[in-house]
Amino acid sequence: MAFEPPPRLVRALAETRRDGADAWLHDLPELLRRAVALRGLTVERLHRPGGRSGLIVLVRRADGSPAVLKLAPAAARPGAERAALVRWDGFGAVRLLDADGAGDAAGDEGVLLLERLHPEMSVRSLPEAKALLEAAGTLRRLWVEPPAGHAFETVAGRTGRQAEAMRAAAEAEPDVRPLVESALAAREELVASAPEGRLLHGTFRQSKVLAGERMPWLAVGPDPVVGECAFDLARLVRDRVEDLVATPSGASTTRRRVKRLAESLDLDRERVRGWTLFRAVESGVRAFRVGRPRDAEVLLEFAGWL
Numbered sequence: 001m002a003f004e005p006p007p008r009l010v011r012a013l014a015e016t017r018r019d020g021a022d023a024w025l026h027d028l029p030e031l032l033r034r035a036v037a038l039r040g041l042t043v044e045r046l047h048r049p050g051g052r053s054g055l056i057v058l059v060r061r062a063d064g065s066p067a068v069l070k071l072a073p074a075a076a077r078p079g080a081e082r083a084a085l086v087r088w089d090g091f092g093a094v095r096l097l098d099a100d101g102a103g104d105a106a107g108d109e110g111v112l113l114l115e116r117l118h119p120e121m122s123v124r125s126l127p128e129a130k131a132l133l134e135a136a137g138t139l140r141r142l143w144v145e146p147p148a149g150h151a152f153e154t155v156a157g158r159t160g161r162q163a164e165a166m167r168a169a170a171e172a173e174p175d176v177r178p179l180v181e182s183a184l185a186a187r188e189e190l191v192a193s194a195p196e197g198r199l200l201h202g203t204f205r206q207s208k209v210l211a212g213e214r215m216p217w218l219a220v221g222p223d224p225v226v227g228e229c230a231f232d233l234a235r236l237v238r239d240r241v242e243d244l245v246a247t248p249s250g251a252s253t254t255r256r257r258v259k260r261l262a263e264s265l266d267l268d269r270e271r272v273r274g275w276t277l278f279r280a281v282e283s284g285v286r287a288f289r290v291g292r293p294r295d296a297e298v299l300l301e302f303a304g305w306l
Helices: 007-016 021-039 078-088 128-142 155-172 174-192 229-237 241-245 250-264 269-289 293-304
Strands: 042-046 055-060 066-071 111-115 118-122 198-200 209-211 217-219 225-227
Touching: 007 021, 021 042, 021 055, 021 066, 021 111, 078 111, 078 198, 128 209, 128 217, 128 229, 128 250, 155 174, 155 225, 155 269, 174 269, 174 293, 198 229, 229 250, 229 269, 241 250, 241 293, 250 269, 269 293
Parallel strands: none
Antiparallel strands: 042 055, 055 066, 066 111, 118 209, 198 225, 209 217
């Protein structure tokens, strides 16, 4: 099955330097052919621009019903995504259609068959106030206890690795050192005093909430992690960050977002602010590292408001 993977996916895999990504991209046509044959699917089209962590294909099942096939490299942790979707079982998130099926086949571990949502319609298409309200309501449904004996990564573990990379970047870029130090100090305090952990989406933002048939809005594309709920709000606070930075009221709007989201979800405002600071600085430092200086400047300006 010959095709060109979406440029957005190719760029994202190159930026994150994920092990085995080049080999996975080379093998992708054969992986797709095998996944389609194994499940008796008919391919309609690739979804473009698609995701950053995997190939998204619109398909039909043998009974004619619509579905989505997602293929992701091992470094994107598709096994963790599968486990989280099984735990949520369609409550607040896209439903996994082959929870007991072909995903266990050899060489097929990075394949997910999902219910078809409306990829062209995300919460981001709504006016900002309504978008934040709907996104927060969707996120609340996902915060459940992780299953016993789970193997999900923890917030402390994930951010610990990121902290090491941030320290190294601060040595190479002295101008970012004050913000990095503030972000690392915030993380240390947050981790030391973290409340009981829940299963989190991990990379939640407005574009990750799509319109559905059985529920108005459902989350997609988790990179699940177990930890405190405030961590999951950090990306939502900075949604539409380019618009925020372009307006004189960006700083005050950001602080109001922190307050509004924390209050609407019964969370501590300072913990939401702290995780938003850490994650914005981490993203900004990473953008510098992969050669996206404009994105880095926007993210670090946003972080400075916190």
